[in-house]
Amino acid sequence: MSENKDDIQQDKEKQVKNTKLSENETVSKVASKIHKVPSQTWIGIALVVVVLVAGTYFYLNRKTSILTGEAANVKFSGYDGSGSAIYDTTTANLNMFHTLAKKVGLDESVANKLLESGDTTLWNSTNPYSSYAYTSDQRDKIIKMVQWAKETKVDIEPTSHLSNGDKVKVTVDTSNDKNNPIKAETKTFKVKGLKSVKTKSTNSLLSSIKADFVGFDGYGAVVLSSNKIKSNTTFTVKRNGSLSNGQTVIVKAPESLFQEDGVKYVGKRTVKFKVRGLSEFTKISNVDEVKKVTDSVVKDSYDDDHYTVTFINLYAFPNSTKTKDDSSYDSSSSAEITSQVEVNDHTAKKILNKRVKVIALYQCQYVDQEEDNKPEYVEVTISNLKDQNNVLNIDKINTDDDASHTSVNKSLTTIQHNLAADGIKLK
Known part of the structure; x- marks a missing residue:
């Protein structure tokens, strides 16, 4: 019985030993096969792994286009x-x-x-x-x-x-x-599919403009009209308000005039006119009648009982569109006074045509025997006069509405200089 047990134990030990030998042989065979795999194959496997990892990363972090x-x-x-x-x-x-x-x-x-x-x-x-x-x-x-x-x-x-x-x-x-x-x-x-554009000459519009001149020679203004251009279209007029007979005036059209769908305007944006028909202002025949009214206005405030009133000069100022607020027109030589003129302005001729204001300059000396007072200089202004055949319609003027007086705190020389610079001395 003891011998049988020993035999069985020996058989088990042989089996374990044989199994270990078999496993070692298998590992040895696998290792031998691995060593036989070419290096290029291993490189390929590594590249596949890298591509898979990178692809997974880029897939998870990919950017999505919204322009679809x-x-x-x-x-x-x-x-x-x-x-x-x-x-x-x-x-x-x-x-x-x-x-x-x-x-x-x-x-x-x-x-x-x-x-x-x-x-x-x-x-x-x-x-x-x-x-x-x-x-x-x-x-x-x-x-x-x-x-x-x-x-x-x-x-x-x-x-x-x-x-x-x-x-x-x-x-x-x-x-x-x-x-x-x-x-x-x-x-x-x-860009594609835009409609074709027609070409027109700017002259098709500018040739419709007509010019009339109102006011006085040297102080003239232009009035524009057209049957093709919309009213209230504003043109820039060089030297408007100080025009003289014989001058050539340049009328500059606004760019908005040529903005029309489907149309391209080519050509000049300006039109020229010869100044004519302005009357001579210095031929006023009723200067003394005008002075009588200015005398009356100043004496209403500076009566003879308290003041000595002395007339100095009388100046006329033709109404025109030339003002200090006008913008500048850039020419090749200089920036000149300009005015904005509306086409088809039906009130312009009535307002501008031969309208005049006058300013009379007086010295008013207060009468005081006890004290030597300096003289006071007073300007009397009458507005809304109109020249009718070289006669100012002074008889039609209501001094309550159209007359005023102002005390000027400057030297006589300065006052006379300023009045002469802007106006015409009548007396």
Whole structure:
């Protein structure tokens, strides 16, 4: 019995030994086979592993273009040379919304709810928990969407003054945020389909302008009319308000006159007229009658009992469009006084034609035997006079409405100089 047990034990030991030998042989065979694999094969396996890892990384971190579908469509309208680019950002914004929602893991039902409700309160990153319609996790995801959305700008340029063949670019900018899932990109579109433009001469409009001249020689102004140009169109007139007979006046048209859809105007923007028909102002025949009225006005305030009133000079100022507020017209030589003249202004001729104001200068000395007083200089102004055949209609003037007087605190020499610079001395 003891011998049998020994035999059984010996058999088991032989089996274990044989098994270990078999395993060692197997490992040895495998190792031998591995050593026989070419190095190129190992390099290939390594490259496959690298590609798989890199592909997984780029897939998880890929950028999504929002310029797809209608968002990649630019429409053009208008005329060649003045066309416009029309781009609706609605589709791009929707694409951006869904891309961001997917990136942050926002449930589709929650995203749709946000779109349908138009809940803008959640898009306030300074108060991310302002709405209780969503869970804390959902609000955090939405706030992340907000951050990326604010960084993302969709722009198109140029959008106006386009011609067929021009290039228009739609650009998506993500403020260089590497974590923003939106793809920063630029797509270029070629302008096409703009309607052709007709060519017209500027003379087709400018030739319709007629010019009349009103006022006095040296103080003349132009009145413009046209049966083709809309009333209230304003022209710039060089030296208007100081025109003289024989001069050539330049009338400059506004660029707005030539802005017409489908039409390109070519040619000069100015038209010239010869000044004529202005009357000579210095031939006023009733100067003394005018002086009698100014004498009366000054003595109403400076009576003979208290003042010694002495007449000095009488000046005339033809009303014109020349004022200190006029803008400058840039010529090749200098900047000159200009005026803006409206075409078909039916009141201009009535207002400007031979209208005159006069200023009489007086010295008023207060009578006081005990004290030596300095003289006071007073200007008496009468407005709204009209020249009718070299006669000022002083008889038609109501001094309560059209006469005034002013004390001038300057030297006599300065006062006379200023009056002579702007007016004409009649007496």
